[in-house]
Amino acid sequence: MGEVFAGRYELIDPIGRGGVGAVWRAWDHRRRRYVAAKVLQQSDAHTLLRFVREQALRIEHPHVLAPASWAADDDKVLFTMDLVSGGSLAHVIGDYGPLPPRFVCLLLDQLLSGLSTVHAEGVVHRDIKPANILMEATGSGRPHLRLSDFGISMRKGEPRLTETNYVVGTPGYFAPEQMMGAEPDFPADLFAVGLVALYLLQGRKPDSQALVEHFAAHGTPSAPEGIPEPLWQVLAGLLQPDPQARFRTATGVRKALNAAVEMLPEPGPDDEPVEVFDQIGPLPPGFGPDGPETPAKPAGTPQAHQEPQQPLTEPQAPFQEPSTPRPPVQEPSVPAPPPVSMSETGSFHLAPPPQQPQPHAPAPQHHQPAYHHPAPAAPPNPYAVGSPDLAQAPTSGVPQDASGTRPYTAQHHPLAAQTPAPVRQTRPGPPPKVAVPVLVVALICFAVGIWALTQM
Missing domain, CATH: 3.30.200.20 (Phosphorylase Kinase; domain 1)
Structure with a gap:
């Protein structure tokens, strides 16, 4: 990494x-x-x-x-x-040499479009050259150009960071006024665009010094070999040595360029298409399309031990009173009792006991007990918390079948059926809290009356 x-x-x-x-x-x-x-x-x-x-x-x-x-x-x-992975215009020229005029016009239009926005922000680029014009890796599709490297750019009116006689930029792409130390301005960038266009059409770096001297001595020369005349008229307007005779804005150059493209010949069937390849290369080991790759875990790496999840079981029913075993009575129609659950305080709530059928004795009528002998007392409940043995509490007068509940411990007992406690008899009269203050007030009034009599 x-x-x-x-x-x-x-x-x-x-x-x-x-x-x-x-x-x-x-x-x-x-x-x-x-x-x-x-x-x-x-x-x-x-x-x-x-x-x-x-x-x-x-x-x-x-x-x-x-x-x-x-x-x-x-x-x-x-x-x-x-x-941007397609390299620069220098890489394209290195792959193909001179480019077709229509392809060059498309690249110039994109360059001027971006430059017009830069100039609208008041910025002069000052270093337009093929190495600073990058290409997206579009293959044989429509090319996409990006103007880059604003290292020596400056806004108009900003103080210069160099001496007046010191020229900043790339030799071979200077405008004549730059060589003379003039203040940076937009026409200087347009002069460099004209030199870039010659580079793309001829496949080699132009001799800007000789070109300026020829313009100064003989005026606008005729179109060089391989450059259509309509396109050359636009480039000549960019390469004028006098900035006042040059195009003033990138938008004006785009309009003239679009008119010249209409007069260019259509590309022939034998013309080789221009492809823009990826110039950066593959990612190094450890990186993928989505970023750094996570190293794979080696085989045999022990996994973290996890305890198996045990299912939660319902609490078991409390112990049963030992009794004489009875023969099991199979009754398919009687549903099984619901499982025993535990309350929030920890005590157990048991389901009502199943009804045991009586094969020989008739069903009790009018709440008559099925057996006439008294039911034995149930053992004390070991799970009752902080309460007396409720099994010994008196029950209501309604007879119940005690034999059916014998296997279970005592649980719910109707407290309303218990014998009421004797009511405490109290003496009539006001409570002490009322009587004492009244007596104190009466004594005070009596004392005041005696004192008043003695003063007469």
């Missing part, structure tokens, strides 16, 4: 290198996706200030690859972008 940066970004493998930092393929543990992370290698104040400017740029456009987030860890800083 790679290094985890700031507890979030796991650096996997380097996929590019720029002037001030390396670009890594990284896994974002928070958003659960792969990103491109640009790690700053230098830590001087000048480079840090450029880094802050670049990471602060937030432009949402399908053809712009701007920073999405940033993080710092000790003395290292990085910012992340979308991961």
